[in-house]
Amino acid sequence: MAGLIRKSLDSPEETREFEAGSGHLELVNLDAGPVGRATFQPGWRWSLHVKPIAKTDSCQAAHTGYFVSGRCEPHSSRVGAS
Numbered sequence: 001m002a003g004l005i006r007k008s009l010d011s012p013e014e015t016r017e018f019e020a021g022s023g024h025l026e027l028v029n030l031d032a033g034p035v036g037r038a039t040f041q042p043g044w045r046w047s048l049h050v051k052p053i054a055k056t057d058s059c060q061a062a063h064t065g066y067f068v069s070g071r072c073e074p075h076s077s078r079v080g081a082s
Contacts, residue, residue: 005030009037022049040070 007013012026023040046059054060 007035009035012037016053018044018049019052020049038065040072 007028007030009026009028013029014027016025016027018024018040021041022044023038025036025038027034027036029035050059051057
């Protein structure tokens with residue numbers, strides 16, 4: 001049986017900066033996959049600040065998340081599509 005592993009997003013194993021200083025993603029890696037904390041500056045848009053890095057038309061990763069503060073307004077053609 002595996003023991004407990006203690007990791008903190010206050011000491012991330014990896015930090016990914018978004019384009020134009022628009023925010024960053026802090027990551028720790030667990031056996032089940034990475035866990036991250038993202039900070040977005042006002043005006044952040046995936047299409048402007050991550051797409052040039054990812055080189056895909058949309059984010060290819062599945063996410064589970066919550067907001068600590070602020071708001072997020074989705075602007076995807078997939079949102080609300082029937």
